[in-house]
Structure formats: C-alpha cells, structure tokens
Amino acid sequence: MREKITYLIAIAVGALLITNLYTILLGLPDEANQGAIYRIFFFHFPSAITAGIAAFISLIASILYLYRRDLRWDSLAVAATEVTLAFGAIVLATGMIWARIIWGIWWAWDARLTSTLVSWLAYASYLILRKAVDDPTTRARLSAVISIFTFSGVYISWKSIEWWRTQHPGPVISIRGGGGMAPGMEAAAYWNLLPLAVLGIILITIRLRQENLQRLIDGLRRQAHEI
Amino acid sequence: MNFLRQSFIIAGKDLRAELRGKETVNASLSFSVVILLLFSFAFDPSAEETRAICGGLLWLVFAFAGALILNRSFARDLPNDCLDALIMSPIAPAALLLGKAMANMLLLLTVELICLPVFGLFYDVPWTRQIGMLLLVLVLTTWALTVVGTMFGALTVNLRLRELMLPTLLYPIMIPALLAAIQLTTLLAVGEPLTSEYDSWLKVLVGFDVIYTLLGLALIDTVLVG
Numbered sequence: 001m002r003e004k005i006t007y008l009i010a011i012a013v014g015a016l017l018i019t020n021l022y023t024i025l026l027g028l029p030d031e032a033n034q035g036a037i038y039r040i041f042f043f044h045f046p047s048a049i050t051a052g053i054a055a056f057i058s059l060i061a062s063i064l065y066l067y068r069r070d071l072r073w074d075s076l077a078v079a080a081t082e083v084t085l086a087f088g089a090i091v092l093a094t095g096m097i098w099a100r101i102i103w104g105i106w107w108a109w110d111a112r113l114t115s116t117l118v119s120w121l122a123y124a125s126y127l128i129l130r131k132a133v134d135d136p137t138t139r140a141r142l143s144a145v146i147s148i149f150t151f152s153g154v155y156i157s158w159k160s161i162e163w164w165r166t167q168h169p170g171p172v173i174s175i176r177g178g179g180g181m182a183p184g185m186e187a188a189a190y191w192n193l194l195p196l197a198v199l200g201i202i203l204i205t206i207r208l209r210q211e212n213l214q215r216l217i218d219g220l221r222r223q224a225h226e227i
Numbered sequence: 228m229n230f231l232r233q234s235f236i237i238a239g240k241d242l243r244a245e246l247r248g249k250e251t252v253n254a255s256l257s258f259s260v261v262i263l264l265l266f267s268f269a270f271d272p273s274a275e276e277t278r279a280i281c282g283g284l285l286w287l288v289f290a291f292a293g294a295l296i297l298n299r300s301f302a303r304d305l306p307n308d309c310l311d312a313l314i315m316s317p318i319a320p321a322a323l324l325l326g327k328a329m330a331n332m333l334l335l336l337t338v339e340l341i342c343l344p345v346f347g348l349f350y351d352v353p354w355t356r357q358i359g360m361l362l363l364v365l366v367l368t369t370w371a372l373t374v375v376g377t378m379f380g381a382l383t384v385n386l387r388l389r390e391l392m393l394p395t396l397l398y399p400i401m402i403p404a405l406l407a408a409i410q411l412t413t414l415l416a417v418g419e420p421l422t423s424e425y426d427s428w429l430k431v432l433v434g435f436d437v438i439y440t441l442l443g444l445a446l447i448d449t450v451l452v453g
Contacts, residue, residue: 066449114402122399129396132386141453142382145446149375149400152438156403163427 010202013195020192028185037101044094045173046193048116050200051087052154054080055123057204059151062144071215074140077147078130079207081123083200088120095168103167111160112168119153126150136215230325233318237326238333244303245334252334255295259342262288267349277350282413285346286405290372292338293331294394297376300327301384310384314451324377324447331373339365346416356418364415367432368408371439375400378443381450400439407431 024042031038058080065073095113096106107113126146133139161170172181173189181189245252266284270277277284304310313323343361347354354361376397383392398405407428414421421429 114406118399118402122396125395125399129383129386129392132388132392137453138385141449145382145450146396148446149378149439149442152442153400153403 006202006205009198013198013202016195017192017199020188020195023188024192028188031185034102037098040094040098041172042189042192043196044091044098045189046196047087047090047094049193050197051084051091052158053197054084054087054200054204055119055151055154058084058147062147065140065144069137071136071140072212074136074144075208075211075215076204077140077144078127079204079211081126081147082207083203085120085123085127086203087196087200088116088123092117092120108167110166110168111164112157112166115153115157115160119150119157122150122153136218230319230322233322234326234329237313237318237323238329239326241300241303241327241330242333245330251296251299252337255292255334256338256341258295259288259292259338260345262291263342263346263349273351278352278417279413281346281350281352281416282409282411285342285412285416286368286409288342289335289339289369290398290401290405292342293335293369293372293376294397296331296334296338297373297380297397298390298393300331300377301380302389305384320447320451321444323451324374324381324443327380328370328374328377328443331377332369335369335373336365339369352416353418354416357415357420360421361412361415364408364411364429364432367429367436368404371404371432371435372397372401374436374440374443378439378447378450381447403431404435407435 020042024039028039030036058077061073061077061080065071065077095116099108100106126143129146130139130143133142160166161168173186263284266288270280270284301310304313314320343354346352376393379393379396379400383389383396386392410428411421411425411432414425
C-alpha cells in the first residue's frame with residue numbers, strides 16, 4: 001500500500017514536471033540579458049534546494065542515530081546522502097552549462113562554486129568511508145560523525161554568495177532579499193521546486209526501504225551462518 | 228586531575244615518544260623538502276608568477292606533511308593495545324583528542340618552521356618581513372589542520388586503507404581554512420602587509436578553529452568509545 005502511494009505521488013510529480021516544462025520552454029519569454037539559456041535556472045535552483053534539503057535530512061538522521069543508536073536512522077542518513085550527491089551533480093552540471101554560455105568558461109574558482117564542489121566531494125568520501133568499514137554499528141557511528149562535519153560545507157555554500165563577492169550571481173530569489181526576477185519567472189521556479197523536492201524525498205524513501213531490506217538480509221545471513 | 232592537565236600529559240607522552248623515535252618528524256620533514264624541490268622544477272622559481280602562487284605551494288606541502296604526521300598519531304598507539312588502554316584510563320576522550328592535537332600541532336609547526344627558510348632560499352622571497360602575522364596564520368591554520376586531522380585520525384585508525392582514508396576525508400573539510408591560509412600566506416610570504424580586505428579571511432580561520440575544535444571535542448567520545 002505504502003509502495004503504491006509512493007508511486008502514485010511519483011506519477012503526479014512527473015506530470016507536474018512535464019506541464020512545468022511546457023511553461024518554462026514555451027510559456028515564458030526569453031530573458032532580456034541572457035536569452036534562452038536562463039531557463040536552466042528552473043532546474044539549477046530547485047536541484048540546489050533539494051540537495052540542501054537532502055543534506056539537512058542526512059544531518060538530522062546522523063544526529064538522531066548518535067542519540068538513539070537505531071540503525072534505521074543510519075539507513076535514512078545514507079539514503080539522503082546519496083540523493084544529495086545526485087541532485088548536487090545536477091546543480092554542478094547545469095551551473096557549468098550556464099557558465100559556458102554566459103561567462104564563456106565552464107568553471108570559475110569562486111567561493112560558491114568551490115564550496116559546492118567541496119561539499120559534493122566530502123559527501124562522496126562519506127560513501128567511500130562506508131565501504132571501508134565492515135561492522136554495521138561502527139560504520140553507522142563513524143559515518144554519522146563525518147556527516148555532521150560535512151554539513152558545515154553545505155552551510156558555507158549556502159551563505160557564500162552573501163559572505164564573499166563571488167562570480168556566481170548573488171541572491172535572485174526575493175525571499176533571500178534578492179531581486180531582478182520577474183514575478184512570473186520566480187513563480188515558475190517555485191513550481192519546479194515542488195516536483196523536484198518531492199522527487200528527492202521519494203528517492204530517499206525508496207533508498208531507505210532498500211537499505212532496511214539489505215540490513216534485514218544481512219541479519220538473516222548472519223543467523224544462517226551461525227546455524 | 229583536571230581536563231587541561233590530562234591533555235598536557237597526553238601531549239607530553241606523544242612528544243616524548245616522537246622525540247625518542249623521531250619516525251614521523253623525520254619522514255614528514257624530508258618529504259616536505261623533496262616536494263618543495265619538486266615544485267621548483269615544476270615552476271620557474273625566479274618568475275613573478277611563482278610569487279603569486281607561493282601561498283598555495285607552501286600550504287600544499289604543509290597539508291601533505293600534516294597528513295603524514297596525523298596518520299601516525301593514533302596508529303602509534305595501536306601496537307600492544309595501547310590505544311585501548313588509553314581509552315580505558317581515567318582520561319576524558321576529549322582530553323585525549325586535545326592532547327594529541329597539541330602534540331601534532333607542535334610537530335607540524337616544527338616541520339613548517341624548518342620548511343619556511345628552505346622555501347625562502349629556494350624561491351628568494353622576503354618571508355621574514357611580515358614574520359609576526361605569518362606566524363599567526365601558521366598557528367591558526369596548523370591548529371585547524373591538526374584538530375580536524377587528529378579527530379579524523381581517531382576515526383580512521385581501525386579502518387582498512389587507513390593511510391588513504393584520512394586525506395580523503397580531511398582535505399575536503401579543510402578547504403575553507405586552507406583557502407584562507409593560502410590567500411593570507413601568498414601576501415605575507417612575499418613580505419607585503421595585509422590590507423583590510425583580508426580581515427574576512429582571518430575571520431574564516433578563527434571561525435573554523437573555534438567551530439571544529441568544539442565539534443571535535445563534542446564528538447570524540449562517540450568516535451573512540453562508541
């Protein structure tokens with residue numbers, strides 16, 4: 001039943017993404033300065049927020065694991081971290097495509113880009129660390145600590161456009177004191193944020209279920225060995 | 228026994244062991260000099276561009292040298308189950324971390340202070356002109372490197388591929404501090420004073436030190452004891 005609801009939501013989200021695509025590609029006019037390429041923002045920004053949400057879930061799950069010592073929190077942390085990496089990759093890729101057109105270069109070493117890439121690498125090394133530990137409780141404990149350390153990079157990345165004068169554009173979303181987006185365009189960005197964020201959460205629940213099943217299988221296998 | 232005294236005992240123990248064995252300082256020092264030498268082949272030492280990137284050169288060397296020292300910090304206690312004995316002893320894990328971090332910092336600072344004159348010779352830069360500020364940046368960044376590194380050293384000590392896991396975990400986390408140190412050192416190492424726009428980089432360093440020291444002290448219990 002829960003599985004069916006998940007897939008139903010996924011279908012609804014997919015439909016919303018397609019209608020959004022229609023608005024983004026055909027409904028909205030080209031931007032005055034950037035032309036057509038600005039449309040990538042409708043995926044860049046929502047993916048960044050989704051990656052941030054997933055990273056935050058991973059942080060909370062790691063802290064809760066250390067409090068409760070329940071391996072289900074560890075499963076949630078790893079599921080959320082993987083989704084962070086997936087959406088982080090989308091952020092980096094879309095950002096680079098945009099930069100190639102607008103700046104003429106694929107990459108600039110400014111604070112926003114660097115801190116995002118660094119956080120991405122740090123979460124990747126979180127997964128590498130998990131591979132290096134065999135015992136499930138030790139693995140959960142150590143990776144929870146790493147996850148807490150790593151989250152600081154996400155916060156720096158989030159704040160970097162306010163702390164430093166970066167090549168990356170400053171805040172454009174009005175709730176962060178930015179400006180310069182036409183209301184219709186900003187609304188479209190939020191409308192795309194909704195399905196992408198929900199998609200992220202669906203992916204987390206699916207991975208969480210897989211992780212829990214995996215642990216169950218591992219437990220049964222250990223029991224079988226003992227017999 | 229109060230907390231700081233416990234830390235000093237641990238730091239004293241590690242330094243004494245290192246003074247008698249000299250295994251990591253010697254290795255790390257000769258490694259740093261070799262890397263400095265290699266860099267001078269990679270870039271023309273007389274060129275102006277070299278001066279523009281000298282902060283980066285120095286901190287790459289120090290970060291590599293630091294990883295060598297930090298890898299040994301907890302691994303040194305593994306034979307004869309010394310680490311288990313340390314954890315069981317009536318010393319708080321946080322004091323253990325603080326003591327080891329202090330010992331590592333002294334060792335790494337020694338390596339850095341020997342490397343600096345060598346660097347000055349090879350690359351002909353007036354590094355002594357801003358020595359006070361340069362020392363401040365060295366101390367702040369070395370503390371950042373050692374406190375996070377010692378923490379991760381404790382984390383990776385029982386892992387497979389320990390020597391590889393520590394730098395993999397450490398360097399991404401260290402980037403904000405290293406970035407600040409590189410910015411500041413590039414200016415200071417060639418003898419130019421800091422302008423007010425560099426204040427924010429100093430703040431990054433101090434903030435990094437405070438946040439990660441507290442985070443390390445809070446979480447070391449979980450890492451060592453479970």
